[in-house]
Amino acid sequence: MENETPMAWPVHRRMPDLATLDESARAKVMIATERLRSLRDVYGDRYLTQVREHVPGYTVLSDEEIRLSARRFMDILLAELSSLRVPDDALREVLSEYAAERVARGVPLDALAIGYQLGSREMLALLDEVAAEVDLPLELLLAVHDSTWEFSNEASSVFARVKHEMALEQAHFDAERRSAFAAGVLGGVYPAERLNRDAAVFGLDPQAHYVALAARAATAADADAVRRIIASAVRLPADRLLIAQVGTILGCITPKAPHSTPDHLVAVGPALPLDRLGDGFDEAVLVLETAGQFGMSGVVGLPDLGPRPLVLAGAHTAAGLDARHMTALDEAGRSNSEIEQTAQVYLECDQQAPEAARRLAVHPNTVRYRVNRFQHLTGLDLRRTEDLVTAWWLLNRRRVPSHSHRGETR
Template identity: 65%
Template sequence: MEPEPPTAWPVLRRMPDLATLEEQTRTAVDAAVARLCLLRDVFADRFLVLARRHLPSYEVLPDDDVKASAQRFLDVLISELNSQRVPDDALREVLWDHAHERAARGIPLDDLALGYKLGSRAMLSLLDEVAAEVAMPSAFLLAAHDSTWEFANEASGIFARIQHELALERAHFDAERRATFAAGVLSGSFPAEQINCDAQAFGLAPQSSYVALAARAETPDDAETIRRTVASAVQVSVDRLLLARIGPALGFIVQRVPESVGRHLVAAGPSLPLDQLAKGFDEAVLTLETARQFAMSGVVHLADLGPRPLVLGDAHTAERLSARHLTALERAGRSNGEIEVTARIYLECDQDVGEVARRLAVHPNTVRYRVNRFQQLTQLDLRRTEDLVTTWWLLNRRRS
């Protein structure tokens, strides 16, 4: 028994060039156009019934709005047929504007697509009635059906692109609002009343405490990497993270200090209420700038830095003390670098000669010689507390 041949799909008919229609068909199209002009209200009423039955989201639209929209599409069809043009391009333009307006008013993508298909069905039904009245050739009518449904599929793609564009616009607007709020809180430019009023819009509780973070990024790509790293570390989606650029620093508002940020440097201020968080951000920025000077990484608190922030202050005093104590060291020739590094590490290791020798891979006697030489050249006695503090301050300032 031979297998049955597969069922052949119907041939897809496209609308012909209307300027080349046979006289009989042209006459029928002209008669159809005249008849459709008289049926604008009929078509609008039919679509309104369909919309109210199948499109719940259209409840926000008054009847006159829905009917006017339906008539606008029918007018495009009539105008193009009357001008001997296939209405695809004209419909695309009207559809694009219509979809933007509807989506901006909150009509979902699925309802937009369904609404257009319902309108197309109602329009073709009306065209069938008119075609019977004016004796329109069946081949032309079938081509109109096929082209209409093919365009309806294209319309779904148009709706999807518009919905995507609007989603991006909303996300951009939301990001701007978040950045403005974060900047206002962290810079101290927002009064407490405004902070407490706006906080809930961003998922924050005014009575709770939060942490200000500070980081630096040299490029937009670095900023995006740090943003994603912080969001992951505090378990917040990237688009919900409160972030603003304040001067050269990136400022964050988070509920808790991240445990790890990889190779990045992020400074954390103390936990404070939102209306006091500007003080926390100031501390975080001081911590950040100090930690950067000392080539630190990870999550850093002010308490982790000891007296290091003092190293960066009072430039005039530093210059005078450097001129007094370090000039002779600088004249010591190529050995001055070894002597200076040894003295600094000697203080970092709490004057443990063995540990210094291990870190520098030299003999302990070499360490002792360099430390003594440092004291001779600088006239700083590391057995005296004031000289020891001065040495630590000067060497760390030079290092930073």
């Protein structure tokens, strides 16, 4: 046994350039090609028998469809051999089209791979029979076998790539449908009968209550970040979120309001049925606009804003009140900003001078002095309810960037 020669690994034989074959070998290739052409129906029947026995995933295809695809592959092979070309490139192109059509029909990926291997085996068996008849050179026949099985392995990767591309395309299509549905519901333009029909497609109950959210995103990357933040906050997969661009606002439908969205402003509307969710989205947009003007972040609903939305209304009225009460304050020189800031903080602290002093890092008497100056310059007595409301409204309006041009007619 020590003298036995180790077995060498078989050498892989590649298909030669058929045009370089000698005249005798080329003639035999042509004869084999014509003989195979006459057996294309035989090949189709053999292939049908094999896949019906071994590939249950092909049940969605009729017998004639299976025979037709087998004959199609045979025709491509024969056309290339007749032109003295190796058929790899031609088969790759057809294989991609074939895989896309079969996957779309519901044929599983593993069934495609097995079916192609069975087809290759039957093709080679038929070729062996013909090769014996026409005395095809053995070296060429072995090269055909090696190349066929090599390509059969490559076919599996082609099938996988096609399936991946189709999955991406389907995901994109699903995302567009979800976005269109969300935009229609939030925009209040989805007909009631269609809403009742389509809600179940997206996992929604037309009789249940849902929450409309509103957010802003300057770029596509920002929109994706907001989508993931909301999805995480409401514990839903990001790709299942019903979200859409509605005008300049990013709108979303969720079963509940998120608890927290750190560093991002997300406005929340009331819980409403789907057919009224457009009203809820309108409220969420109002909240978003108001909270954004006041520099708020996190999850904000209308109850969190207090009377702040009123601050942004009534531009003409505000101009008159601002001119009447704030002109003297604006003309008070360098101290006017300190007086205004102190009055603002004093109101935010519910008129508690010690707390306002702590926030401003001054003595409580300083707070009291500045508040008295504010009342003297503006003519607004903070002990009177109407004056207190007017002072709060004017001071908060002046904090909002778009209304910061004091004394300017708006």
